[in-house]
Amino acid sequence: MSINIVFFIIRRIINAFITLILLIILVFIMIHIIAPNPLALARLYTGPHATYTELEQVAKQYGLDQPLYIQIINYIINVLHGNFGIDPTYKVPVITLIGKYLPRTLELVIPATILSVVIGLFTGAIAASNRNKPLDYLVRGVYLVTWASPPFLIAVILQLVIAYYLRLLPPTGTVNPVLTPPKSITPFPLLNAMLAGDWPYFSSLVHHMVLPVIAIALVSFGIVTRIARASMLDYMESDFAKLSLMKGLSRRRVVYGVVLRNASIPLVTLIALLFGYSVAGAVVIEDIFQYHGMGYFITQAIESLDYTSILGTTIIVGIAIIIANLIADILYGVLDPRVRIVE
Numbered sequence: 001m002s003i004n005i006v007f008f009i010i011r012r013i014i015n016a017f018i019t020l021i022l023l024i025i026l027v028f029i030m031i032h033i034i035a036p037n038p039l040a041l042a043r044l045y046t047g048p049h050a051t052y053t054e055l056e057q058v059a060k061q062y063g064l065d066q067p068l069y070i071q072i073i074n075y076i077i078n079v080l081h082g083n084f085g086i087d088p089t090y091k092v093p094v095i096t097l098i099g100k101y102l103p104r105t106l107e108l109v110i111p112a113t114i115l116s117v118v119i120g121l122f123t124g125a126i127a128a129s130n131r132n133k134p135l136d137y138l139v140r141g142v143y144l145v146t147w148a149s150p151p152f153l154i155a156v157i158l159q160l161v162i163a164y165y166l167r168l169l170p171p172t173g174t175v176n177p178v179l180t181p182p183k184s185i186t187p188f189p190l191l192n193a194m195l196a197g198d199w200p201y202f203s204s205l206v207h208h209m210v211l212p213v214i215a216i217a218l219v220s221f222g223i224v225t226r227i228a229r230a231s232m233l234d235y236m237e238s239d240f241a242k243l244s245l246m247k248g249l250s251r252r253r254v255v256y257g258v259v260l261r262n263a264s265i266p267l268v269t270l271i272a273l274l275f276g277y278s279v280a281g282a283v284v285i286e287d288i289f290q291y292h293g294m295g296y297f298i299t300q301a302i303e304s305l306d307y308t309s310i311l312g313t314t315i316i317v318g319i320a321i322i323i324a325n326l327i328a329d330i331l332y333g334v335l336d337p338r339v340r341i342v343e
Contacts, residue, residue: 009330016326023318024079027311028072075311084312089304094312097297102316103187104174105286105293108209109278112216116278117271119217120224127225128232129252139225147222151281155215155288162211169211172290176204208291215285216278227270268331276324279317 042050042058050058059065062085063074078084084094120143127139146154163171174189175181181189182196190209193202244253279294286295294313301309 012326012329016322019322020319021076023322024076024315025072027314027318028075029068031307031311032068079315084315085308087306087309089300089306089309094308097309098294098312098316099187101292101294101297104189104291105279105282105295107188107190108212108216108286108291108293109275109282111209112213112220112282113271113275113278115213115217116221116274117224117267119221121228121267123221124225124228125232127229128236131233140229143222143225146218147220149219151215151219151284152288154218155212155285158211158215158218159288170208171211173208174205174290174292175201175208179204208289212282212285212289212291215289216281219281219285220274220278224267224270224274227267231267270328272324272328272331276321279320279324283317 042055042062042064063071066074082095084098086092087094087097090097123139123143127136130136159171162168170176179201182192182198182201185192185195190202190205193199193205282293283295283298285291286293287299290296294317297309298313298317300306301313
């Protein structure tokens with residue numbers, strides 16, 4: 001690895017860390033705008049039924065009566081140590097609840113990202129090979145509609161059509177409540193069911209995951225289609241593609257074998273960005289399907305004015321997006337040296 005790449009990666013990591021600190025400060029200040037005095041902040045920590053004495057104790061315990069800049073510094077230090085505070089509803093550390101709900105969201109986002117890339121590559125190849133034909137216009141119309149539609153709308157349509165009208169899949173929930181979960185070996189329920197050989201529980205988890213995964217994939221596949229189509233059109237005009245056709249290879253083989261493989265290279269960096277976008281989209285979609293992941297946890301925290309959990313979950317989602325952008329920047333810099341030169 002060259003020195004230029006090392007310095008490029010270090011700069012990107014520093015930028016990501018600065019972005020994280022700014023995110024924490026921004027979220028912290030927004031919460032203080034909602035509750036501008038120490039007792040109002042303390043009520044966000046304790047819930048609506050706390051007495052005046054309890055509010056004073058909490059304000060003193062968490063330093064809510066100190067100047068804002070001191071509170072921000074203390075909170076940043078605590079977050080960097082993994083301490084997001086105590087959830088007033090469940091009376092456990094917020095990081096414990098995040099550790100419970102985040103793996104469930106990842107079990108949705110990872111397959112959804114893979115599915116969106118597969119759909120995007122396939123539809124992008126179809127659109128590129130039928131340029132300016134009805135099929136091309138159809139593909140472009142579909143991905144523009146799904147890309148422009150809010151995630152909750154796509155989730156509701158899938159829920160109504162597939163779950164309620166066709167009755168092919170369960171409309172809500174994470175797993176059949178009558179089933180007993182297997183022993184927790186990892187944070188991931190799906191993996192636990194596989195390791196325990198509990199296939200009924202595994203099957204129920206998968207059945208409840210299908211609709212949210214499809215919804216997340218449909219929301220995000222459009223950008224893959226657009227970039228795949230544009231890249232393939234560029235490569236189809238290249239000399240090596242024309243030479244392949246002159247050698248007698250069929251157009252289908254050139255498009256799906258030669259051109260698609262080379263056009264997939266720019267999508268490497270996009271996958272990381274897509275993952276971060278899918279995490280954000282999953283927050284809304286999980287609430288529609290009542291899937292008990294980060295989206296469900298965030299919704300419950302907002303409804304109960306759970307200050308510490310709102311802060312913690314917002315920062316965790318932000319961290320996921322920051323890390324996704326960091327990975328995309330690094331991959332792009334490694335694959336394209338021109339980016340490092342500009343830097």
